[in-house]
Amino acid sequence: MSRFFSSDYAALTPYTPGEQPRIQNLIKLNTNESPFPPSPKAQAYAKEAAQNLQLYSDPTAKRLHEALAANLGVEPDEVLATNGSDEILNFAFMAFCDKNHGAAFADLTYGFYPVFAQLNGISYTEIPLKDDFTIRTEDYFDLHKTIFIANPNAPTGVFLAKSEIERILRANPDSVVVVDEAYVDFGGESCVDLIHTYDNLLVTQTFSKSRSMAGARLGFGVGCKALIGDLNTIKYSTNPYNVNAMTMAAGVGALEDEAYTRANCRTIMENRAWTMAQLKALGFSMPDSMTNFIFAKHETIDGDTVYRELRARGILVRHFTLDKIKDHNRITVGSREQMQALVDALKEITGGCQ
Ligand code: PMP
Numbered sequence: 001m002s003r004f005f006s007s008d009y010a011a012l013t014p015y016t017p018g019e020q021p022r023i024q025n026l027i028k029l030n031t032n033e034s035p036f037p038p039s040p041k042a043q044a045y046a047k048e049a050a051q052n053l054q055l056y057s058d059p060t061a062k063r064l065h066e067a068l069a070a071n072l073g074v075e076p077d078e079v080l081a082t083n084g085s086d087e088i089l090n091f092a093f094m095a096f097c098d099k100n101h102g103a104a105f106a107d108l109t110y111g112f113y114p115v116f117a118q119l120n121g122i123s124y125t126e127i128p129l130k131d132d133f134t135i136r137t138e139d140y141f142d143l144h145k146t147i148f149i150a151n152p153n154a155p156t157g158v159f160l161a162k163s164e165i166e167r168i169l170r171a172n173p174d175s176v177v178v179v180d181e182a183y184v185d186f187g188g189e190s191c192v193d194l195i196h197t198y199d200n201l202l203v204t205q206t207f208s209k210s211r212s213m214a215g216a217r218l219g220f221g222v223g224c225k226a227l228i229g230d231l232n233t234i235k236y237s238t239n240p241y242n243v244n245a246m247t248m249a250a251g252v253g254a255l256e257d258e259a260y261t262r263a264n265c266r267t268i269m270e271n272r273a274w275t276m277a278q279l280k281a282l283g284f285s286m287p288d289s290m291t292n293f294i295f296a297k298h299e300t301i302d303g304d305t306v307y308r309e310l311r312a313r314g315i316l317v318r319h320f321t322l323d324k325i326k327d328h329n330r331i332t333v334g335s336r337e338q339m340q341a342l343v344d345a346l347k348e349i350t351g352g353c354q
Pocket of ligand 1: 085086110
């Protein structure tokens, strides 16, 4: 740390992203990326947009907002595109929390929430999940805090029914409830259509997972016009050109190729079911996943050993050191070939049987 670093941030522990090693033949199952390339239409539109990079990108993101709104069944001024969904989440912490209105989220959830809270000087409460990693809905009643719920949750993959989210929305009429749907396209049910019923609901989604565009950095928020207006105030006070022109164009291309996204999601869900069955036969247990990853724990081999043994065989998964989940590994569901390699390696590691 330099002697010039603001004392406001001196104690900040930044988010640690999953490793991005460039090792040949590595099977990378640690950051929940898609094994499929972006839609050919997304690639073609990005290439076309590259010809005009001398110009700033459209700060109103008109074309993209219109395409998103049509896709989601909402109005263009009920959506806001951002630089990954991480950006809209940070905007939400900035816009809807302050010294008198802190944040609340699960104790096991997306690791960026506490970082955003700290970054913005916001106090936060971590609400313990039950032992089976599910949420006790009543724990989220009358909190008088801005609530962040990853649904389905990460790193567990567990989905909370939409009717339960509605109970939380109704029990917190004076607080914004942010439903982070980064993984909703893999079997969950979106709350987007509830934005016309609840003026305290903000839904966030991403193009990083189901739409194979993690490297393009595109996310968005959906909420009533007033909430989106507040988020725009934050956007125009930080970076009006937050989404670059190539990414915006790629996003429109991806939305025009919805069939491609749906087919890829179906394949991932099939591969997930197959891999979960194989892992169970090898002595692993896991909560039911509604995401493109599996949160698995072996009955006798500790999580760190599984992680290291897989790594030694060229397979990278995500291991967390937090005590409650240190025996779990979060494994991205990839192509069938990648899953076969994973299962073959785990057969070796576990001795082939339970
Ligand atoms: N929410 C959750 C729950 C996530 O796991 C991630 C991915 N790390 C994000 C949001 C952010 O994704 P992105 O910024 O790539 O849209």
